Amino acid sequence: MGLYHFAKSLVYGLLKPVYRMEVIGTENFPKDGGVLLCSNHIDNLDPPMVGITAPRTIHFMAKEELFEVPVLGKILPNINAFPVKRGMSDREALRKGLKVLKEGNVLGLFPEGTRSKSGELGKGMAGAGFFALRSDAYVVPCAIIGPYKAFTKLKVVYGQPIDMGPIRERKASAEETTELIMAEIGKLIEVHR
Structure with a gap:
């Protein structure tokens, strides 16, 4: 068992008693092939929550500052996370993300x-659209519906893969594609809130 799966079991054991997790739609998750998983972001616990509920191993793109935190900075690369510089075009992170897909x-x-x-739900950045357009990956929207409050129900909803064919064919912009992905996340929030 690798560190990722050990960490997944450990985090699940820590979070399960605190949050009444309801996980919906894991059957929508493609069993193989590249998947771009896009989720809303409401709490620092979102990455581990998605990590423990998704049916497949996830490679997370995480803000560069986290890799400078003692201990955490050493653990992150071992659980498939890689850094991204926020607020600028980080070519290395974009290359790494495309390679993962x-x-x-x-x-x-x-x-x-x-x-x-x-x-x-806030405005999405163009990076999600970039990955969706530059790869043949499935794009799966995910909604985390909180709040993160002890002993309160917390939902993690995985939607059906978005049909990217027409968007890729008409060569939509990365911004427009991100807006479409965010709209799908918004629909999941509305339906399951």
């Missing part, structure tokens, strides 16, 4: 780039 793995992103203070 082309190798048939799951790339996890929070397109808003930062936590929503209000809990409402």
Whole structure:
């Protein structure tokens, strides 16, 4: 058992007693092939929550500052996370993300780039659209519906893969594609709130 699966079991054991997790739609998750998993971002616990509920191993793109935190900075690369410089075009992170998808793995992103203070869905950044357009990966929307409050129900909803064919064919912009992905996440929130 690798560190990722050990960490997944450990985190599950820590979070399960605190949050009444309801996981919906894991059957929508493609069993193989590249998957771009895009989720809303309401709390620092979102990455581990998605990590323990998704049916496949996720490679997360995480803000560069986290890799400078003692201990955490050493653990992150061992659980498939890699750094991204926020607020600028980070070519190395973009290359790494595309490689993850082309190798048939799951790339996890929070397109808003930062936590929503209000809990409402924010505007997504163009990176999600870039990955969706530059790869043949499935694009799976995910909604985390909180709040993260002890002994309160917390939902993690995986939607059906978005049909990217027409969008890729008409060569939509990365911004427009991200907006479409965010709209799908918004629909999941509305339906399951």
